[in-house]
Amino acid sequence: MKILVCISHVPDTTSKINFTEGDTKFDTNGVQFVINPNDEFGLTRAMWFKEKQGASVDVVNVGGPETEPTLRKALAIGADAAIRVNTEAVDGATVAKQLAKVVTDGGYDLVIAGRESIDYNGGMVPGMLAAMTGANFVTNCISLEIDGTNAKAVREIDGGKETVSTSLPLVIGGQKGLVEESDLRIPNMRGIMMARKKPLTIVEPVDANVETKSTGFEKPAPKGAVKLVDAENIDELVNLLHNEAKVI
Amino acid sequence: MSVIVYTESEKGKFKKVAFEVVSYAKAIADKMGTSVTAIAVNAENPESLGNYGASKVLAVNDDSLNVFNAKKYASAIEQATKQENANVVVLSSSADSKYLAPILAVGLEAGYVSNVVEVPSNTAPFTVKRTAFTNKAFAHTEINTEVKLIGLSNNSFGLVESGGSASVETFTPNIPDSGVTVESVDKATDKVSIADAEVVVSGGRGLKGPENWALIEDLAEVLNAATACSKPVSDLGWRPHSEHVGQTGKPVASNLYIAIGISGAIQHLAGINSSKVKVVINTDPEAPFFKAADYGIVGDAFEVVPVLTEKLKAFKAQNA
Ligand SMILES: Cc1cc2nc3c(=O)[nH]c(=O)nc-3n(C[C@H](O)[C@H](O)[C@H](O)COP(=O)(O)OP(=O)(O)OC[C@H]3O[C@@H](n4cnc5c(N)ncnc54)[C@H](O)[C@@H]3O)c2cc1C
Numbered sequence: 271m272k273i274l275v276c277i278s279h280v281p282d283t284t285s286k287i288n289f290t291e292g293d294t295k296f297d298t299n300g301v302q303f304v305i306n307p308n309d310e311f312g313l314t315r316a317m318w319f320k321e322k323q324g325a326s327v328d329v330v331n332v333g334g335p336e337t338e339p340t341l342r343k344a345l346a347i348g349a350d351a352a353i354r355v356n357t358e359a360v361d362g363a364t365v366a367k368q369l370a371k372v373v374t375d376g377g378y379d380l381v382i383a384g385r386e387s388i389d390y391n392g393g394m395v396p397g398m399l400a401a402m403t404g405a406n407f408v409t410n411c412i413s414l415e416i417d418g419t420n421a422k423a424v425r426e427i428d429g430g431k432e433t434v435s436t437s438l439p440l441v442i443g444g445q446k447g448l449v450e451e452s453d454l455r456i457p458n459m460r461g462i463m464m465a466r467k468k469p470l471t472i473v474e475p476v477d478a479n480v481e482t483k484s485t486g487f488e489k490p491a492p493k494g495a496v497k498l499v500d501a502e503n504i505d506e507l508v509n510l511l512h513n514e515a516k517v518i
Numbered sequence: 519m520s521v522i523v524y525t526e527s528e529k530g531k532f533k534k535v536a537f538e539v540v541s542y543a544k545a546i547a548d549k550m551g552t553s554v555t556a557i558a559v560n561a562e563n564p565e566s567l568g569n570y571g572a573s574k575v576l577a578v579n580d581d582s583l584n585v586f587n588a589k590k591y592a593s594a595i596e597q598a599t600k601q602e603n604a605n606v607v608v609l610s611s612s613a614d615s616k617y618l619a620p621i622l623a624v625g626l627e628a629g630y631v632s633n634v635v636e637v638p639s640n641t642a643p644f645t646v647k648r649t650a651f652t653n654k655a656f657a658h659t660e661i662n663t664e665v666k667l668i669g670l671s672n673n674s675f676g677l678v679e680s681g682g683s684a685s686v687e688t689f690t691p692n693i694p695d696s697g698v699t700v701e702s703v704d705k706a707t708d709k710v711s712i713a714d715a716e717v718v719v720s721g722g723r724g725l726k727g728p729e730n731w732a733l734i735e736d737l738a739e740v741l742n743a744a745t746a747c748s749k750p751v752s753d754l755g756w757r758p759h760s761e762h763v764g765q766t767g768k769p770v771a772s773n774l775y776i777a778i779g780i781s782g783a784i785q786h787l788a789g790i791n792s793s794k795v796k797v798v799i800n801t802d803p804e805a806p807f808f809k810a811a812d813y814g815i816v817g818d819a820f821e822v823v824p825v826l827t828e829k830l831k832a833f834k835a836q837n838a
Contacts, residue, residue, distance in 0.1 A: 283765050283785045287654040296651075307766045362620070363629065388652050388765055393632055397588075397620025406697040407588065409617050412759070426760060427586075427703070428613045429711025436698040446766060451753045481629030484657040487650065490791070496798070496808050501817030504825050507797070508833050510813055515795045517717070517774040518741065518833070 271325040271416065271438070274373060275313045276383035276395065277344050278306035278359075279337035283388065289487045296389075296487070305340055308384025312444035314453055315414060316382055317348045323416065325380075326350050330372050332365045334358060338470065345465035346457030352468065357475035360483065362390075366398035367478040373403050378439070379419075385410050385443040393443070400441035408434060412447025521547040521554050522604035523572070524595050526612060527561035534677070534714065535610040537570045541678040542670050543608045544571025545637045550606070557598045557689065559583050559591065568684030570677065576602075576689035583693065585700045586614050592621040594691040599626055599665065601689075607667045612713055619669055629661040632669035652765045652788040671792065672713060673771040712763065715744035717774040718793070720763060722748040724779020724800065724819060728756035733823045734778065740830045746770065748780050764789035779819045782807025799823065 281287070281301045288297040305313070319325040329344040331337045332355040341352040353376075355368040373381055381400075386393035393409075400407030406421075408414075412431065413424035419438045424431050426447070442448075457465070499507045511518045523543040525536035536558075543554045556572040558564045560583060564575040576598050583590060595618070599607055607628065609615040616632065623630035635656070636647045643660045646668060650657040661667075712718060719738040721731065731745075738745045745761060752762040763770050765788040775793035779800060780786060787810050790796070798811040799822050808814050815822055 281651070283788075287651045289655070361629075363623070366620075366624075390650055390657075391633055391652055392630075393616050394620040394623065394630055397617070398624050401621045401624035407621070408698060409588075410613055422701075425617075426613065427705065428713040429709065430703065430705030431760070432703045432705075433701045434698050435701055446762070447759050479662075481663045482631055482659050482661050484650075484659045485645070486658045488656050488658075489654070490656070493810065494812075496811045496814045498808075499813060499815050501815050501822050504815075504822065504829050507813060507815065507826065508829050511774070511795070511797070512833065512837075515774070515812065517795045518830070 271319065271323065271380060272376065272378045273316045273319060273325050273327045273380045273382065274376060274378040275309065275316050275327060275329045275344070275349065276369060276381065277309050277313070277329045277331045277340060278384060278387040278389070279303050279331055279333055279340040280306045280387050280389045283307070287489070293487050294485065303340055305343060306384050306387045308386060308388070308445045310454060311446050311448040312382035312384060312442065313344055313347060313349065314449045314455060315444065317455070318449070319416065320348065328353060328376065330355065330369065332357060332359045332368045341470060342465050343457060345468045345470070346461040347455050348461065350468065352470040354470065354472050355475055356472050360480050362392040362394035363398060363481045364478040366395050366402060368475055369395065369399050370402040371476050372473070373399065380416065380438055381405070381441045382444055383441065385445045396441050396443040403439070403441070405439040405441045406436040407441045408436060409443030411442045411444050414442060414448060519550070520552045520602055520604045521550070521606045521608065522599050522602055523554060523556050523608040524615065525556045525558045525561070525567060526610060526614065527558060530560060530562040532558070532561055532566065533612070535612055535672055536567070537677045538672070538675055539608050539610050539670055540567050540570040540572050542637070542675040544678070544680060545675070546606055546608070547571070549637065550641055555602050555604065556684070557595055559594065564686045565684050568682045569679050571680045571682060572684045573682070575684050575686045577686050578689050578691065580693065585703070587696050587698065587700070588614070588618040588621055589696040589698065590693050592618040592625060593694050595622055596625040597691040598689060605665050607665065609667070609669050611669055611672045616669065619667060623667050626665045626667065627663060628665035628667040629663035630667040630669070631659050631661060633671050634668050635671050635674040649792070653791040654788055671771060673773070674792070710742060710744050712744045712746055712761070712768050712770060715772050717741045717743035717776070718746050718770050718772045719743045719776045719778070720746035720748070720780060720790070721751060721778050722780030723750050730820070731757070733819065737776070737823055737827045737830070740827055740834060748786055777807055777811070778823060780807060781805045782810055
């Protein structure tokens with residue numbers, strides 16, 4: 271089984287979000303970039319398929335050279351090879367088009383992406399990629415088993431979960447649950463050394479129309495101060511929620 | 519040219535988000551000088567969407583669609599969009615709509631923007647405002663394709679009754695085979711989900727252990743609220759992962775969010791920030807949640823919450 275894990279290079283969750291150039295660009299100054307958390311769960315599940323079922327695992331990112339340390343980290347965690355499509359990730363659709371080419375050229379059976387990236391939260395790349403390559407698709411995936419070309423997956427739905435059966439080729443939108451938090455791997459020294467020798471191939475992008483374009487950003491309006499209610503006077507909270515906030 | 523909107527139902531009953539997306543679609547249609555067509559699948563009373571601004575409802579009645587399937591539903595909506603010659607398609611942010619949206623976008627060659635929070639500021643270029651960086655910012659995004667697909671953030675627009683009426687037409691799309699088959703659904707029918715809840719009561723590590731969760735559940739019951747928790751609480755196994763909210767968990771956009779024994783870490787706040795009114799109960803006045811909340815009580819959850827639950831019970835009894 272050939273597995274491709276899509277790796278989004280995103281600001282660490284503690285990052286302060288600021289913008290430059292007249293609020294048109296994300297300010298990367300002082301920001302640390304990491305593997306998108308949803309992708310990291312997927313990568314870890316892929317390592318399980320590699321170790322237990324003999325799968326090969328490649329990782330891919332669509333982005334500039336600045337994303338290579340994130341790909342090297344994925345190699346250090348245990349992926350066999352990395353691919354970087356050398357173009358800016360403008361929107362979900364352009365990323366999906368680039369990935370579709372990589373998937374078709376590489377003949378991957380299983381693609382594991384994250385349910386969404388934590389920077390733009392589009393939640394569209396895996397589904398678009400599946401539709402473009404004609405693969406089956408399960409998102410919000412919290413469990414995945416592969417047996418030959420058959421797959422069993424669990425999808426989180428609003429208020430519960432559903433178990434589905436499907437088959438390869440398959441694209442997954444993964445998240446926590448695919449593996450547990452405690453299963454995530456921190457690269458060790460040996461992994462980091464080996465990652466330096468693993469192939470990182472740079473491929474040039476295919477032409478893709480830009481369908482959506484962010485022209486500006488803004489931060490939420492600053493919030494007013496909290497209204498404190500005395501712990502001995504809870505009637506006051508009920509009163510405020512009813513008469514002032516009007517939420518009960 | 520028209521606006522088409524997919525309206526979700528469950529066991530035949532429209533979900534609240536169905537009325538919200540129709541209200542929102544109506545606002546766009548007014549701006550563009552056109553009308554709203556809704557598509558409803560196996561729903562009772564499709565004409566009721568008229569009250570929120572739909573002029574026409576395409577009613578699909580097909581037993582093979584009783585269980586949601588992203589590819590099949592996307593195909594039905596794609597066919598409806600083409601039949602109606604619609605150039606704006608509106609979906610909600612439910613798990614199912616977010617599942618089908620990218621498939622639909624590819625089928626329609628439509629530019630798709632999710633997590634949209636307002637009516638487009640401009641229709642040429644077509645520009646929408648959406649959340650980005652998990653609610654830490656907003657982006658203004660242009661959609662440059664002929665057909666535009668919008669995923670509306672839940673609870674960002676609200677319901678607007680226009681008192682209109684809708685004609686109902688039967689619509690019979692060709693349903694494609696799907697390579698994904700649902701084997702079983704595991705869903706608590708007596709509990710409101712975090713996505714659909716008006717009120718969410720959430721507990722953190724300050725509650726000390728799973729044995730104390732009756733505190734959260736009792737309060738949630740009075741308020742008809744969904745229960746949620748912080749990430750460590752689910753990682754510790756005190757609560758199921760499905761209750762984990764925040765940047766790496768579920769988003770919350772309820773009217774009221776009550777955080778009990780939750781410190782208010784940046785990753786937690788990112789996920790719950792779209793809630794309209796936030797209440798924090800925490801022993802530590804320095805907890806960062808107090809900076810994000812509208813109302814706060816500095817106090818011990820084990821003392822405050824049972825009293826709050828009792829007071830709310832009395833309030834509900836009085837106002838019933
Ligand atoms: C990559 C990454 C992603 C993350 N994603 C998320 C996420 O999606 N969601 C999330 O929630 N977290 C997330 N976190 C974790 C986050 O950083 C915090 O660790 C977490 O939110 C803290 O949970 P907590 O508030 O329950 O616990 P704590 O921070 O331990 O806070 C417990 C609070 O309870 C209060 N308390 C103690 N006793 C009482 C009492 N008797 N009565 C009232 N209050 C009391 C304390 O004063 C304290 O403020 C993430 C972290 C990382 C690194």
